[in-house]
Amino acid sequence: MQCEKCGFEQEAGKFCGKCGEPLDASHTEQTNETNTVEQSTASIEEVSSTVEQTPNTGQNDTLEKVKETATAYGTYFLHYLKQPSLVFSKGKTEFKNGIINNVLLVILLSLTIYFIGKDMFYYFSYSESVFLPVFGKSLIFLVALLAIIMGLIFITIKFFGKEHHFKEIVGIYGVHMIPVNIVIVVTLILSLLSAYGSSVFLLSLTMTLITVIMPLHIVSKQLTKDTAKVDPLYGYLLYLVFFGVVVFIFSTILIDTGFGEIIRVFGLF
Template identity: 30%
Template sequence: MKNCLACGHAQDDGRFCGKCGAPIENAAQERAATTHSMSDEQPHSQYTQTAQNTTQSNEQIELIKKQSKLYVNYFVEQLKMPSANFNVEATWKNSIISMIIYVVLTAISVFTLIKQFFSGGFGFFESIAPSFIQVFFYMSLFISLLIVISIFAIFLTAKLFSESLSFTNVISKIGNYYTLPIAIMVLSILLGLLKSFSYSTTMIYIGFALAIGIIPMFVMIKLLSNKSKNIDSFYGFIFYLVVTVILSSIVFSFMIDSAVGEVFKFFK
């Protein structure tokens, strides 16, 4: 039994359809050829898609390697001369990377110290020790908020008392100096792994003081000294300190309330 592909008429034999006259054998041959072609093209298309995915993955890996190499070169140069790119706005992406690396390293270093502290009581306090996720989240949030406060305070003070700067420019100016805090936090982690906890804690304090206090203050002073509006730069610096202290106090109170809430939640 043959079916005509043109009109659907069924007949036992014959090369042409008895109803519409369409060639039945050619239609069947075309259908078989089409099916065979599709079966041949499917493995080829799958191979092509796999090859494209592999190529894209290789390109992404090469891009990551290239960006990592560029950042390492930037890191080394900034560690040698932190003020070299003070007036260059194009480094703000590297500055953000430096800030993120500092935040992550600080959270890891603090968790290392907390873990050793709670494990020092013969395992008695290990059950109440905070997890890595908790420490990492709260420390990352706390430090990130303080960095954002520094950026905002410099942006606002520069706009009112010095020169109008974009947020990316302020990020670039602050982040260029974060190579030293990063190096200090790496040293803190190494000291913590070597169980030299007093020196590790000291390194955390030094890195924190540099990243949150000294570096933003240095950038603010440098901006006010380079260019100042009619209002004296001294009042600009006082304004910067007031804004920083008020916003930082709000963040401190928020974090302390959250920490105390977690403690009470545990003992309930």
């Protein structure tokens, strides 16, 4: 309670303890309530101002990371497009970009398979809503196939050449998929234009590059560069033997699990 005359404050009483003036309890309570409301309003305005002035740092950080990754990948793509052989000296450092390049490859290739096959294969005429099943099966097939190929390259080099880390093989293989990604983009465009003859030819070329030509080049290059336990020629042949056996087993399993249509698109059997 506050005295209106002298301003003295006290907790209770009917008269001011300093000057003796009668105290108006209702006026004092109203004054206190007004002060409390004013203080609350000031606090709310201060918090609102702080919220408005504080940027959404989480969202900005995410966008910045995406931009940085995209910029780094663009630099990586152009750099190794000009000189892909440079990756043999620093393959392990390109593991992240190698993963990105391989992911782009399987996505683009899965889309290409769908657009080539939707008007050419009986499987696609079962239902109108076949995009997700076909795209998903193709994606799983290609991820498994690329994992097998990189594993075979790693095993061949490990046993018949100098031992390398698997991340290095992923980085090297990813760089060698840069020109393949360009080919598959052209193939996808042709498939969208219904140029099925050209797109099927380029799809076959792409699969040959992915499974045979690029892996053999990597194996040969590594066995030639390192002190190899076996001549690079036999490294070629050993990779082909390993690849043939593993892919045959892999394809047989896939056929038994309903992937036969996808394998027919690749023309493996």
